Amino acid sequence: xxxxxxxxxxxxxxxxxxxxxxxxxxxxxxxxxxxxxxxxxxxxxxxxxxxxxxxxxxxxxxxxxxxxxxxxxxxxxxxxxxxxxxxxxxxxxxxxxxxxxxxxxxxxxxxxxxxxxxxxxxxxxxxxxxxxxxxxxxxxxxxxxxxxxxxxxxxxxxxxxxxxxxxxxxxxxxxxxxxxxxxxxxxxxxxxxxxxxxxxxxxxxxxxxxxxxxxxxxxxxxxxxxxxxxxxxxxxxxxxxxxxxxxxxxxxxxxxxxxxxxxxxxxxxxxxxxxxxxxxxxxxxxxxxxxxxxxxxxxxxxxxxxxxxxxxxxxxxxxxxxxxxxxxxxxxxxxxxxxxxxxxxxxxxxxxxxxxxxxxxxxxxxxxxxxxxxxxxxxxxxxxxxxxxxxxxxxxxxxxxxxxxxxxxxxxxxxxxxxxxxxxxxxxxxxxxxxxxxxxxxxxxxxxxxxxxxxxxxxxxxxxxxxxxxxxxxxxxxxxxxxxxxxxxxxxxxxxxxxxxxxxxxxxxxxxxxxxxxxxxxxxxxxxxxxxxxxxxxxxxxxxxxxxxxxxxxxxxxxxxxxxxxxxxxxxxxxxxxxxxxxxxxxxxxxxxxxxxxxxxxxxxxxxxxxxxxxxxxxxxxxxxxxxxxxx
Amino acid sequence: xxxxxxxxxxxxxxxxxxxxxxxxxxxxxxxxxxxxxxxxxxxxxxxxxxxxxxxxxxxxxxxxxxxxxxxxxxxxxxxxxxxxxxxxxxxxxxxxxxxxxxxxxxxxxxxxxxxxxxxxxxxxxxxxxxxxxxxxxxxxxxxxxxxxxxxxxxxxxxxxxxxxxxxxxxxxxxxxxxxxxxxxxxxxxxxxxxxxxxxxxxxxxxxxxxxxxxxxxxxxxxxxxxxxxxxxxxxxxxxxxxxxxxxxxxxxxxxxxxxxxxxxxxxxxxxxxxxxxxxxxxxxxxxxxxx
Numbered sequence: 001x002x003x004x005x006x007x008x009x010x011x012x013x014x015x016x017x018x019x020x021x022x023x024x025x026x027x028x029x030x031x032x033x034x035x036x037x038x039x040x041x042x043x044x045x046x047x048x049x050x051x052x053x054x055x056x057x058x059x060x061x062x063x064x065x066x067x068x069x070x071x072x073x074x075x076x077x078x079x080x081x082x083x084x085x086x087x088x089x090x091x092x093x094x095x096x097x098x099x100x101x102x103x104x105x106x107x108x109x110x111x112x113x114x115x116x117x118x119x120x121x122x123x124x125x126x127x128x129x130x131x132x133x134x135x136x137x138x139x140x141x142x143x144x145x146x147x148x149x150x151x152x153x154x155x156x157x158x159x160x161x162x163x164x165x166x167x168x169x170x171x172x173x174x175x176x177x178x179x180x181x182x183x184x185x186x187x188x189x190x191x192x193x194x195x196x197x198x199x200x201x202x203x204x205x206x207x208x209x210x211x212x213x214x215x216x217x218x219x220x221x222x223x224x225x226x227x228x229x230x231x232x233x234x235x236x237x238x239x240x241x242x243x244x245x246x247x248x249x250x251x252x253x254x255x256x257x258x259x260x261x262x263x264x265x266x267x268x269x270x271x272x273x274x275x276x277x278x279x280x281x282x283x284x285x286x287x288x289x290x291x292x293x294x295x296x297x298x299x300x301x302x303x304x305x306x307x308x309x310x311x312x313x314x315x316x317x318x319x320x321x322x323x324x325x326x327x328x329x330x331x332x333x334x335x336x337x338x339x340x341x342x343x344x345x346x347x348x349x350x351x352x353x354x355x356x357x358x359x360x361x362x363x364x365x366x367x368x369x370x371x372x373x374x375x376x377x378x379x380x381x382x383x384x385x386x387x388x389x390x391x392x393x394x395x396x397x398x399x400x401x402x403x404x405x406x407x408x409x410x411x412x413x414x415x416x417x418x419x420x421x422x423x424x425x426x427x428x429x430x431x432x433x434x435x436x437x438x439x440x441x442x443x444x445x446x447x448x449x450x451x452x453x454x455x456x457x458x459x460x461x462x463x464x465x466x467x468x469x470x471x472x473x474x475x476x477x478x479x480x481x482x483x484x485x486x487x488x489x490x491x492x493x494x495x496x497x498x499x500x501x502x503x504x505x506x507x508x509x510x511x512x513x514x515x516x517x518x519x520x521x522x523x524x525x526x527x528x529x530x531x532x533x534x535x536x537x538x539x540x541x542x543x544x545x546x547x548x549x550x551x552x553x554x555x556x557x558x559x560x561x562x563x564x565x566x567x568x569x570x571x572x573x574x575x576x577x578x579x580x581x582x583x584x585x586x587x588x589x590x591x592x593x594x595x596x597x598x599x600x601x602x603x604x605x606x607x608x609x610x611x612x613x614x615x616x617x618x619x620x621x622x623x624x625x626x627x628x629x630x631x632x
Numbered sequence: 633x634x635x636x637x638x639x640x641x642x643x644x645x646x647x648x649x650x651x652x653x654x655x656x657x658x659x660x661x662x663x664x665x666x667x668x669x670x671x672x673x674x675x676x677x678x679x680x681x682x683x684x685x686x687x688x689x690x691x692x693x694x695x696x697x698x699x700x701x702x703x704x705x706x707x708x709x710x711x712x713x714x715x716x717x718x719x720x721x722x723x724x725x726x727x728x729x730x731x732x733x734x735x736x737x738x739x740x741x742x743x744x745x746x747x748x749x750x751x752x753x754x755x756x757x758x759x760x761x762x763x764x765x766x767x768x769x770x771x772x773x774x775x776x777x778x779x780x781x782x783x784x785x786x787x788x789x790x791x792x793x794x795x796x797x798x799x800x801x802x803x804x805x806x807x808x809x810x811x812x813x814x815x816x817x818x819x820x821x822x823x824x825x826x827x828x829x830x831x832x833x834x835x836x837x838x839x840x841x842x843x844x845x846x847x848x849x850x851x852x853x854x855x856x857x858x859x860x861x862x863x864x865x866x867x868x869x870x871x872x873x874x875x876x877x878x879x880x881x882x883x884x885x886x887x888x889x890x891x892x893x894x895x896x897x898x899x900x901x902x903x904x905x906x907x908x909x910x911x912x913x914x915x916x917x918x919x920x921x922x923x
Contacts, residue, residue, distance in 0.1 A: 053818050074824040086815035090837035103824030147823070 002064035002077070002154035002187055003029050004050065008630040009059035011045050011211075015627070019045045021211045022630060023059070032181050032188040034202030036195060036234070041208040043191045044159055050189060051080050051157050058538075058624075058631050063155060074103070076155075079148035083160040085140045087132040087147075093119075094128040097146045104151070118146040121183070122176075138169045145177070149184060156181075158190045162197065174200060195235050199223070207231050221379075221440065224364075229373040232288050232366055238321060240288045240366070241340035247274070247367070248281030255279055257365070259287060261326025261338050265303030270363055272447060272454040275376040276384040278367075285376060288366035291321065291343035296350060297357040306358045308340070310350055320344050324356070379438075380445050382420040385453040387480065389415060398451015399430040403475060405582025410480065410487055418479040420490070424457040427472030434467045475583050491581075491588060495556070495598045496548045497521065498625060501535050503543070518549055518615075521594035523573035531617040534632050547631075550621040558589055558600040558611040573613040580607050670898075677892035678702045684888055706892035713885060714893055718869055719876040726791045726861075726872060727854040733796040734850045735843055741797070742805030743831045747817065757806075764799045769859075776863055790864045791872070795854065801846050808839040844911045848904070855901055873897045 004027040011020035020042040027033050035043035048054040050061060052073035061068050068076050079100070087096050094115055101111045119125040122142040132140055141161060148156055158177070162170045178201050181188050192198055198205045199219045207214040207222065207230075215227045219235075226232035232240045245259035253268030258281075271279075278285055297305060308324035320343070327338040342358055350356055367376040387396035390412045392404030397419075432450040439445075443460050448471055455471065463469060480488040499520035505512050516532040517524040527535070535542050561574070579590035581599065588599040589611065600613065622631045671691060676684055678693045680703050686696040695701040710716075744750070745757050775794045776785070784790045812835055820830045836843070858874040865871065871879065880893045905912065 051818075051822060053821070073818075073822045078822065080819065080822050082815045082819060084813065084815055086813065086819035088816060088820070088834055090834075099820070099825075100823035103829070147819075151823075 003027060003062070004155055004187060004189065005060070005062040006046070006050070007060040007062075008632075009046065009049060009061060010057045010629045011042065011049060011054060012057040012627060012629060018627060018629070019211050020049070021213075023213055025206060025213075025216060027187055027189065029187060030185050032178075032190065032201060032203045033206060034190045034192060034198040034204070035206045035208060036192055036198035037208035037214075038193060038234075040210075042211040043193075043206075043208050046208075047080075047157050047159055047189060047191045050155070051078060052076055053080075058629050060632075077153050078155045078157055079151055079153040080157040080159065081141075081144045081148050081161045083163055085132070085144040085164075087140060087143055089132055091131070092128065093124060093130055093132070093135070093143050093146075096132065096143055097128075097150050100147060100151045114150050115146075118150040121149070121180070122146050137165050138173065141165065141173060145180065149180070152184075153186065155187045155189065156184075158188065160191055160193065163192070163194070170197075177201065196237065199235060205235075207234060209234075218441075225375075225379040226288075226366065227375050227378075229286060229288065229368040232368070232375075236290055238291045238341045238343065240290050241294065242368075243287045243289075243340070244337055244370070245285055245287045246281050246283060247279045247285055249276075249279040256281075257287060259326075261308070262306040263303075264306075264360055264362065264365070266362055266365065270365075272383075273377045273379070273381050273456070274367065275378075275381065278369075278376055284370045286368040286370055286373070288368060289340070289360060290364065291341040293361035293364040294340060294342040294358045295344045295346075295361075296322065296342065296348055297359040301359040304360045304362050306340075306360055307355065308358065310352050310354050310356055311339070312352055313348075313350060318345055320348055322348070322350055322356075324358070379440065380421045380456045380458050382418055383453065383455050385417050385419060385455075387415045387417040389413060389480075397430045397453050397455065397471075397473070398432070401429075401473065401475065403582075403584045405584060405587075406475065406488070413482070415487060416481045416483075418481065418490075419455055419473070420477060421457050423474045423477035423490070424455055425472050425474075426457075426459060426461055426463070426469060428470055429472040431468070431470055434463050434465055434469055437463065437465050476581075476586060476588070491553065491599050494550055494552045495596075496550045496623070497593070497596070498546065498548050500545070500547055501527075501542055518547075518617075520549060520573060521596065525573060525615060525617075528617050531620065535622070538631050542631075546625040548623040548625045549615070550623060551615050552619060553599065553601065555616040555619045556598070556600045557614050557616070558591065558602060559614070560606075560608040561610050561612055562608070574610055575613050576610055577607060673891045674895055677706050677888055677895050678704070679888055680705070681886040681888050703888075706886070706888045707896070709885070709889045710880065710893040710896055713880050713883070713889065714873070714876045714896065715868070715871070716896065719871050719873055722788060722870060723855060723872040723874075725788055727851050729792050730795055730854045731847050731851045733792065734798055734801060735847055737796055738798055738801040738846075739805050739836065739839075739843065740831070742802045743809050743835060745802065746806045746809035748827060760799055761803060764803070772860065772863060775860070779864055785864050786867050786870060787865070788870060791854075791857075791861050794860070795857075798850065801850065804846065805839065805842065808842045809835060812838050841911060844908070848908055848912055851904075852901060 004025075006023050006025045006027075009020060009023040010018065012018050023042075023046055025033070035046060037043050045054055049056050050063075052068070052071065056069050059069075063076055063078070088099065091099065097115045097118055098111045101114060106114075115128070116125065119128055122145055124139060124142045124146060127135060127139060127143075132143065135143065141164075144161070161177070162173050165173060174197060177188075177190075190197070190201060202219060204216060204218055205222055206216045209230050215222055215231045217225075222231060222235055226235070229242070233242070243259040245257050248256045248258070249271070250256055253271065255266040255271045255274065257264040257266060266274075277283075294306065306326065308326045310322055310324050312323040314321040314323070322342040322344070323339065324342060325336060325339045327336075365377075368374065369376055385396055387394050389395075389407050389410050392407045393400055393402045394407050396417055430450045432448045432455075434446055435449050435454065436447040437444055440458070443458050444462060446457050446459065446463065448455050448457065448469065450471060457471070476491045478488075479486060479490045497520045499518050502517050502519050502524075503514055504517055504524070506515050507513075516527045516535070518527055558575070573593060575591040575593045577589050578592050578597065580602070581588040581590060587602045589602040589607065590597060590599055591611065591613070592598075593613070600611075623629060624631055668691070672689075675691055675693050679701075680695065683694060683696045683701075683703070687694055687698065693700060693702055695703075745753060779785050779790045779794065784793065816834060816838075817830050820834045825833065856874055857872070858878060861870075861872050861875045862878065865875070868879075874897070877893050877897045881890045885893075
């Protein structure tokens with residue numbers, strides 16, 4: 001069996017239409033991964049690229065340990081089930097199932113055994129002599145599955161296999177495919193536009209939209225922690241209710257949600273994940289509540305009530321859907337800012353036209369930015385805290401950090417600091433208490449109280465709730481802001497430099513030779529052979545393309561001009577030093593190259609006015625700038 | 633008692649009957665116009681030359697005295713004059729070889745144009761289609777010169793080689809291949825079949841009706857091809873039925889013998905037509921719609 005790895009996979013048609021955009025996914029051996037999304041989101045295209053039926057424009061596909069970008073479909077050891085079954089109409093069911101084995105020259109007796117075994121598993125033994133046209137949809141789908149399982153492939157690819165079946169059969173085949181996955185112990189990649197199939201079948205779900213991956217995670221993760229409004233609305237039936245609202249942080253730490261027709265109050269302990277910048281009572285925010293989290297109220301629920309007029313009641317047997325509107329005059333059931341759906345499994349006597357109270361599960365509220373539609377309640381959020389800077393020392397998170405080289409540059413005063421989870425780790429620094437632990441995949445998400453502030457970090461270390469701990473803070477990853485104006489921004493992890501690729505004649509030891517260069521900001525960097533080969537792998541057009549070279553901070557080296565070994569004419573990049581940022585444990589030079597500022601780590605006390613910049617090209621990533629596509 | 637007026641249902645009222653009668657009269661007239669010449673040829677071939685000259689136009693096998701009688705002597709003479717054994721063998725070799733080669737090579741080309749990716753595919757296809765616009769007669773001289781250059785004139789090979797490729801067949805088959813569900817081919821590709829095996833085992837069986845139709849029409853065209861064999865082959869032993877019949881008509885034989893020869897030459901194809909008419913009619917319709 002096999003792992004499947006997709007790294008920066010792109011599919012671009014005619015050099016401009018991007019069907020799949022920077023798709024990254026590691027599929028574990030025996031995992032059941034579902035690609036889900038609306039029509040045209042690129043899910044089938046991605047699957048077909050894994051199958052080898054579509055060429056991969058850029059990126060790396062591995063099946064097992066082998067790079068499979070240019071491997072023929074038949075040599076990938078995969079099997080595929082198509083939406084329209086794709087059975088061979090001129091062959092019997094037996095021949096359809098046996099076709100792949102015959103192609104692989106399996107002995108006849110073994111073919112016979114395997115076909116009968118597969119037919120037995122799928123319950124189609126009695127139809128082996130029939131032609132596909134004499135079978136029903138469900139039977140045809142089983143034959144297609146039989147054709148796939150008989151070859152015992154490493155990876156099963158299923159492209160909307162149930163969408164041509166009726167609802168009842170679809171539900172049955174769903175469980176059959178899940179059972180088949182458990183029995184075969186193979187890697188399954190399943191494409192569907194049906195979120196119920198995705199939620200019920202997948203170990204992990206990849207939600208796609210417009211060629212972009214929106215979110216990857218387990219069904220529960222996606223359901224409980226959607227990263228944007230699209231994922232929140234796409235998963236879950238009935239769909240999540242959305243309202244426009246504002247959020248205001250009260251003096252007691254609670255947050256008041258004001259929407260059209262109702263007001264909710266979120267207690268302080270539920271607000272730590274909320275983006276603090278929108279809690280001013282003025283920002284328009286989208287509130288999302290799943291129908292299961294709005295239930296008919298019995299008694300009172302202060303701060304968690306919605307009063308609304310019932311427009312329609314749908315009895316679904318075990319579940320009742322109540323469509324309501326906080327605006328009694330609105331007749332809309334959907335697409336109204338005041339309408340919502342409530343779902344309850346308890347018996348209810350509510351009738352259409354009644355005015356009823358509903359209880360909202362405050363801990364399950366979702367908030368999204370109105371413009372970007374991204375969540376304002378991240379699972380591992382960047383937190384904002386107050387920081388007092390004075391005399392080379394900063395007081396924050398219930399402790400202090402001394403760094404004269406940095407804080408003496410900032411005027412004394414109070415600032416807001418933005419602390420991303422990446423800036424935090426377990427280690428010496430700020431003392432605190434672990435308030436909450438959640439498992440996310442193989443890692444744990446911790447909420448730690450540091451003084452009066454709460455920070456979130458992710459770690460594979462295991463700690464318990466209530467445990468006292470120490471948290472180390474990487475100051476170079478922290479941003480300092482004065483009323484929203486950046487005073488000191490975090491140092492980025494990588495920079496992009498625009499340039500081109502060229503083969504140029506240079507003089508070496510009196511001889512003229514041809515060398516390959518990256519032409520960046522008026523300078524040129526000679527490229528190592530391995531990197532040059534990767535550039536050549538992109539085809540002849542690479543010489544004409546506008547490129548972006550993405551270099552990690554650790555792969556940029558600056559050398560004093562006096563220490564730089566002599567280079568050929570015009571070789572190397574020379575940048576002017578603008579500033580020095582001394583974080584104590586690390587020092588950065590702030591440089592400028594043709595107007596583009598960037599930082600580079602610096603060792604030593606003397607700071608030259610100019611430095612020679614070089615890259616470690618082993619780790620440089622190259623992008624096609626015109627369509628923003630990673631080439632390698 | 634009140635008199636009731638009875639009416640026929642609308643479908644058989646007077647106007648409809650008149651309309652239908654008119655249509656049937658036209659259709660029967662057309663049928664007769666096609667059948668009568670052939671029937672006259674058949675009947676006349678069964679009469680003596682004397683009987684034919686002594687009566688006017690008749691569709692009955694009458695002898696010179698006006699009695700009904702069948703005379704088979706014309707056929708015996710036509711058999712000998714046509715050199716039927718050799719000529720029939722030549723015709724069969726040419727038609728069979730041409731039909732199989734034509735179907736095989738044209739379907740391969742059509743599949744390539746429909747499914748394979750190669751440089752300037754569409755441009756090449758357009759150029760090939762353009763050659764359909766050139767009348768066949770125009771190609772007689774260049775074809776003859778090429779055959780002469782290749783040294784294959786005066787051989788059965790000269791009757792096969794120039795006609796193994798047919799743009800019309802390529803075009804029709806390409807349209808058929810384009811209509812085949814791509815998913816089926818992709819499934820076969822994943823199962824381990826290469827392009828040729830997909831063509832042979834999966835796609836070709838799916839376009840069988842069209843292959844049968846094109847097989848029949850190609851066979852028929854070769855069977856009736858007269859001008860090219862007449863130009864390229866001089867040797868009497870390399871004659872086909874069509875050229876042999878032309879030879880018979882131009883050699884001073886009685887008209888009744890000539891007509892017997894015509895019946896002999898046309899009979900096999902008429903029999904083939906009646907056996908395979910289902911495919912011919914169906915296929916022509918399909919070609920019309922798809923094309």
